[in-house]
Amino acid sequence: MSRKIMILACALLVMLALVPLSVTAQTTATPKIKIGFVAGIVDPFYQVMELGINQAVADLGLTVVSQYPPAPWGPTSQTPILNAMIARGDLDYLIIAPTDKDQMVAPLQAAADAGIKVITVDTFLGDGDYIKGPVTFPLSYIGSDNAEGGRIAAEALAKALGEKGKVYVQNTTVGTSTTEQRGQGFKDGIAEYPNMQLVGMDYNLDDANTSAAQTAAVLQRAPDLGGIFGVNVFSATGASNAVINAGLGGQVQVVAFDATKDAIEKLRQGAISMVISQKPYDMGYLAVEFAMADHSGVSSLPRRVPTGYQVITAQNVDDPAVARFIYSVPGQ
């Protein structure tokens, strides 16, 4: 028994002795950077983003370490993961979706202080303006402009309705910056059309059942409703359920935000008319390219990059150029 332990200990010592050798060998051969990726939560959106990161890392011959915080969304779950990443001590760049624009400033400042350059994806720190805003240490903020997403939803809906009629918003929770911006962007977008009227915006707390009940009530108040914008998939699911059960399927257009597989299935079934997709894959790919460019001495990188949207409809959903924006991870 004790001999076995001795052998094991010797083997361990040999391995430990080899580690510095292999590390130096690697760094001298390829002076490449190592990137850390911390997602916001376990979710297909970030999984697709990781696919983009992995592709860029492979294309550029870099290495990456990826970590997903457990639920629930928030700094309490994300900070321990982030601190573990900083503690590794071998990362040059960190690509992260901060789970809170204020609370995550200090933990990420610690990363910056440790010499890790930070790129935020999807979400941002401070007000997202890294030039004049309260937080300027991150290299760049690469992500969708949610207000723009809301405006695009408004435009797409206006076009489908002939630029007239009543519309309604199903929102999730008050104070969530992304969904609030989508709602506000949609409001602003609809205001551009003089013959369109927003009849209300309700909050369902991410509960499809509440969304359905609220939408059913609105359909009673405004039976001539033309369209509904659901700021996420649960909002749109509930809204479309109420629409179909009121016999208004196809007549009241439901627009969903985020191209989850669930949303796409409902699009194919006709329960949802349009899906506004973000581009997480592009966010991930671009973030890695930015890290490499910065490492190579490029100093003119933009501090804010909106990655844009794709409007998916039943007509274009099977087009490979469009289908690639669906949040689906191969093998899942």
Add this chain to the structure above:
Amino acid sequence: MTLESHAETAAKSGFAGRSPGVRRAILVLSRVWAWIFLVALILIFTMTTKIYQQVDFLTVRNSQNILVEIVPVLLMGLGQTFVIIAGGIDLSVGWVMGMASVVSATVIVALLPTGIGEGLSILFGFAAGLITAMIPGFINGVIIAKLKIPSFIVTLGMSFIARGIAYLISGGNVVIGMPLGVRNFGNESLIYLQGGNVYFLQRPDVTGIALRSLDRVFTYPVVVAAIVVGIAIFVLRKTRFGRHTYAIGGSAEAASRAGIRVDRHTIILYTLSGLTVGLAGVLHTARFNGGSPIAGDPLLLSSIAAVIIGGVSMFGGHGNIVGTVIGALIIALLTTGLVMLNVQPFWQYIVVGVVVILAVLIDQGRDLIIGRMKAE
């Protein structure tokens, strides 16, 4: 807590009717106030929606919308009513519902390609959802009864476990790929009304404007919930099981001395709670055409609120099923009514909060008066 000490607490708070007339009035009120509140809400919403929004609140469609909406909260509340009457609480219901929703959807998706047919796949899927929901309930019951750990803690722990399992199975996504039968079960109905005609079971083949005026009366989830409510009322009122539930809530020790097998009864209670919650999860899958891990999480507090508004004492020993139905109806009426009025829906929470506290105050007042009457 015994009835006496409960009443003493109320006495210290200064909530005491002095004259016999006031006492009798409070006693009567304590039994019917939830009904009065329900009727008052309907009247207020009927008038205000007509005046401010020029729409009718009391319509067939609206009544059905509200019935559909209360199904998950009500089913959660049914098991909870039994558990709370027996002096416990089940905090695991929210995530167990999500777990049941995800399990049923996953099993259906897995069985469809095996060629056993859509009907059997759905049947097995739903059965799997119900059975998996009973397992955490059973474990809750065993730990509470045999290891004497407070129900609050055990079921809180189980809530996290169920949440983890629901996320693990679903990968955090909504489980999709349901056959049409699932959606039909969740959304089609027993009776259809269209242009003055009544159709049973068979949906009339209408489209366009006619489809708009098609009313679904008693959708299948509502029918299922109604049957379960009927069974629950019968069991609680008419059976020995029901009487034992009250006895255990009054005093587990006294019940045990009277020969009631308290441990066995407790295990069955929590398993039943799992069953009704599982049913809520399966019906969520049917209605929204997919299994969602977060389906029940937002509903936990509403379901407990419904039980309390319905007059079930948190100290155990009294309450009934009809009260829980009314509690769930009051919450659903507020959602629908306030949205129809175009009032900020957040007012709903404030009103529900006030009603919950009011319900407990009335409950205490009744206990106090009964205690005094016994003393005199």
